[in-house]
Amino acid sequence: MPQSDTPLPRQPVRPFLVSVKHVIDITPALRRICFTSPLLADYPDVSGGAHIKIMMAHGEQTVPVLPTLTDKGPRWLVPEDKPLIRTFSVRAFRRNACEIDIDFALHADSGPATRFAQQAQEGDVLAISGPGGPHPMLQPARHYYMAGDLTALPAISAMIEDMPADSDGHIALLVPTSDAIQDLPVPDKVTLTWVIGNSADSDKLTVPFLQHSMENINSYFWFGGEENIVVPLRNHVRRNMEVARTAIYAVPYWRDGKDEDAYHQNRHTVMDS
Ligand SMILES: Cc1cc2nc3c(=O)[nH]c(=O)nc-3n(C[C@H](O)[C@H](O)[C@H](O)COP(=O)(O)OP(=O)(O)OC[C@H]3O[C@@H](n4cnc5c(N)ncnc54)[C@H](O)[C@@H]3O)c2cc1C
Known part of the structure; x- marks a missing residue:
């Protein structure tokens, strides 16, 4: 930006x-x-x-x-x-x-x-309102691993613009149809994968995402979107890779079948779990 x-x-x-x-x-x-x-x-x-x-x-x-x-x-x-x-x-x-x-x-x-x-x-x-959330949203790191759906695409697109040109890593995005794909200017060593599907297809994104090798030092992990994308990725990174919480942003933005008023409290329970 x-x-x-x-x-x-x-x-x-x-x-x-x-x-x-x-x-x-x-x-x-x-x-x-x-x-x-x-x-x-x-x-x-x-x-x-x-x-x-x-x-x-x-x-x-x-x-x-x-x-x-x-x-x-x-x-x-x-x-x-x-x-x-x-x-x-x-x-x-x-x-x-x-x-x-x-x-x-x-x-x-x-x-x-x-x-x-x-x-x-x-x-x-x-x-x-005034702005909230981590500041800056893109934490300094060498390796970036990001995943999300259409609701996370705005934040991920903005962060890509702030990424140093020599960053590496992987970004995966779940979008409903192929005409939702955009030409995002990722750094040369960052791979970008688009997956077509809706929230019921979140494992089409999460399963291959977790097959990528990921560094756990000098890395920043950013996951946003429907709960079923965010939770498995967050759990893997935190529990299996033992990455420090400070290097992980994992916020379930919405949950299928619940409006934001109904989901608000659940979101915080999920984030604290
Ligand atoms: C920190 C944060 C940042 C966010 N940033 C963005 C953003 O930049 N752009 C953006 O579009 N969204 C963003 N979201 C998600 C957005 O807040 C939710 O999608 C919200 O529910 C949309 O409100 P609504 O009034 O359209 O639907 P609601 O009244 O909240 O929900 C109505 C119905 O629609 C369903 N629903 C909600 N979102 C979706 C969806 N994306 N696809 C399919 N069904 C859905 C709900 O499950 C519910 O059944 C963000 C959420 C958070 C927490």
């Missing part, structure tokens, strides 16, 4: 409104929405792949209601005002242009975030 703009330190950010500037279909399955707001001039330093909450209006609302800042953090004093909240990744941030890009996987089992993306028009509004 271009880092030419002057970074600001990380600090708590009150959620604020951003509006759709333009929409680009990267592939039929992945839609990039560029959001803008003058407040992005003061947004904290962001690395590609940082976590971000999006907050969407519901019912009769035309714009999401912003929280009140309390001693316990942001709260909605009228519970019904609370927007629909989903977690996404920062694909790119351009401070000088006051623009932030988020890539949305357009899945058929659509929830509010997918619907927002499918219907997005210039001027549509949602709220975003």
Whole structure:
């Protein structure tokens, strides 16, 4: 991600409104929405792949209601005002242009975030939080081993842009159809494998991925996407290879059959297991 703009330190950010500037279909399955707001001039330093909450209006609302800042953090004093909240990744941030890009996987089992993306028009509004997650998302290493699905592709694409040219390793991506494949500019010694399938086919990715030889020193392991991709890879790396937790990012982004509200607590249980 271009880092030419002057970074600001990380600090708590009150959620604020951003509006759709333009929409680009990267592939039929992945839609990039560029959001803008003058407040992005003061947004904290962001690395590609940082976590971000999006907050969407519901019912009769035309714009999401912003929280009140309390001693316990942001709260909605009228519970019904609370927007629909989903977690996404920062694909790119351009401070000088006051623009932030988020890539949305357009899945058929659509929830509010997918619907927002499918219907997005210039001027549509949602709220975003400050950035979260590891900072920087791409930890310094010589060997990179990454895997994920369409929901992890935005973060992985952003991290590839930040990888030193002499890095080596392996990246595997599970995407629903062959037209979701992109030409990603990986370093020469990083191999990239695309696997076609949906979340029920996660072993088509995980089984061959684990047959690659992987170094456990000076390495960074990054796994995101549906739970059945992330958990077996994380367990192998942690238990069989005995890699330090600090060298592993393993976050189940979603679980088939559960919306994000229902999955949120499970996700933390899975991550702690
Ligand atoms: C840290 C983090 C970063 C993420 N970054 C991104 C990102 O950059 N881009 C992105 O697209 N997603 C990303 N996700 C995943 C995204 O939050 C979930 O896919 C979320 O459920 C989408 O919200 P929704 O409103 O569309 O669907 P929900 O209302 O949450 O779910 C509705 C139904 O759709 C199913 N579902 C959810 N996601 C998918 C999917 N991808 N394919 C098929 N079915 C699905 C659910 O199981 C449920 O049955 C990220 C998640 C996390 C935790």
